[in-house]
Amino acid sequence: MTAPDDRAVRDQYEAHPYPARDPADEAGRLITGSPSHLLEVEHYVYAGRRAGALTALVAGGGTGDGAIMLAQHLADRGGGSVHYLDLSTASLEVARARAAARQLDNITFHHGSLLDLDELGLGPFDYIDCCGVLHHLAEPDRGLAALVAALKDDGGLGLMLYGALGRHGVYPAQRAIRRLAGDQAGAERLRLARALVADLPAGNWLKRNPHLADHLGGDDAGFTDLLLHPRDRAYLVPEILAMTAAAGLRISGFLPPGEYDPANFLADDELRDRARALPEGERWALAEDLSGALKTHVFYAVKAGNRDGGAARPDDPAMVPVLREMPTARLAESLAKSPRLSARLGGVDCRFELPADSAEIVALIDGGRSLRQIHGRLRAAGAKLDWAAFKARFDAIYAVLHPLNMLLLAGR
Template structure:
């Protein structure tokens, strides 16, 4: 792939597509916690660092391909950090800048720039890139830029399409191509063609069932999924191989809000047969998660992982469990500011702050949360619980998406 083709894709195809369909749509509310280290600690815990040394509150963060709001959400989430948001889409950045100005956010810089044009060298402690590189002709070319931008201990949060989440959508796109979609000039006419085709797909088949899940989605989200101008998708094995090819090692799954909503965030499959379970659990993470990917297919989690420089090595999931068990935890507690979207598209601050976390963890781990006392290690706490729950408990109690426990270490 020549540099010009890649560059042309960023300044041409992507800029034009996301001008018509800026992604994502505005969130109903934006939030910020009063504790600037809350989420740097949680990200550290996500990757098994219960000493909270991996990411400092004043971290340098790059949100690469930030779309309309991810850079703003990140700046609010990490108020002590400096955040750079870049995107190929000028319109998406304008929308982000308008909301950031309204909220008076000052730790955010937005820049119109393609990832393949970015020249950062060991500059960032945390790089976020979700739903981005798979829309490019040469995803590894983008990923190598991200690797180069990472400091030696940096954390990368990377999401690309899971092959098994895209099967029906790719078939639909192939059908559109045969129907002459590529010859239709304007994106609005393409949307109209695609929407009309979608309405004619019989509901009983795989494509029809998948379309039903998107029935009430606005044009931006619908177009991003069903009309994406170019896409690549990955199994765990392919994801891991690409990461390695780009100087990275996959660290841990990122539990994310989409999988949380679908209750499909665990990469471990409960295998009932003892002999098969022994085989499965004896596999290295890469192979085990690939087996999970193959068995769960469309109900496997999103292809969303933390990664680090290959030279750092990685904690296996089993080592991560041990680190969790060796840690003393205390329940988290913070106050949350909220800005709610009004009908004019403006965010208005809610007068009072509220307690955070504002939800309970899944029922199966609530008794474990109740038993945490800030004195005993999790191993001691687990004397009263089923050891088979350890991995589930660390995901459902002590991660960014389930931020109920913080390590008592500094």
């Protein structure tokens, strides 16, 4: 990494490790998210099989969110390890301190560029996380190729790239700041940029973009990452499909799946039917165009030739359903009171209704029981339910909870 732009990217993250994190907070909570939640990796990379003792790479690990979460999940399972890699020593030190605060000894920290994975002698890996990094490279395709070269044939990637439509207004604002304050250093540039954001006229697209308000009002690291970045770009779904296909990858899912389902953004039955008939990639792209709110694209991918991997489907009685984070009893209790759920997907408030008798099935989802065992439990309790009838009830629950990223198939 020697080009001036590359140095500018590194300098930005030396000055503003992102996201801003205090290692002392590890005592009180584990930050979870996507990609790289172990249950998601099992669902979207290993088709619902238990991943075992993974060797993972978190490329561009920043202040550690993905690396810490995955390392903690692996430690809780009793096996596996994480390699953290970043250009920024300041970020690396925050991540290292967070690992120490959690007494995690399964992370190895490396300082360097993901473009140099080969020279660093790292890999091959079962799983690679690269969240919010490739869009900062001069040649994102080269970065992705370097990651794929370090990935085992049956492994998978969890990626995040910026979304073009949800970031509407960011790039004109970045250009305006460069024009007005580009020659200023550090704190002065930040002060002028904050002044500009406060002074934007009513019609400005950044000011009118409600999906970015959290970064605009937030800490310096977030504000800088959004508006003072020396280099970033954003993607439409078809561009991601082309980029991953060119790298020999197949996308196993965008998250949360409900944000990539056009049915959640259409009320007209005929239009919904037409949307449903489209191929998967077209549906994802249509959802992005309709929503307009997707500012990041989180997705998992496996090698195109990996036929045993990819997304799990609830079609095998041996599959183990698991609720992500949500305690089973709490969800079952709430569904017993009301089968309705609401969620904000792609900037839209959506309402869903589960079948009236969902609570008794949900109460049996413990991340250990397979679908067959849950069916057996219900029958033992007196339910007159053959497999097909049980499966239809489970599918109706899955059809609501999976798109919200609440229910996965993992650890079979």
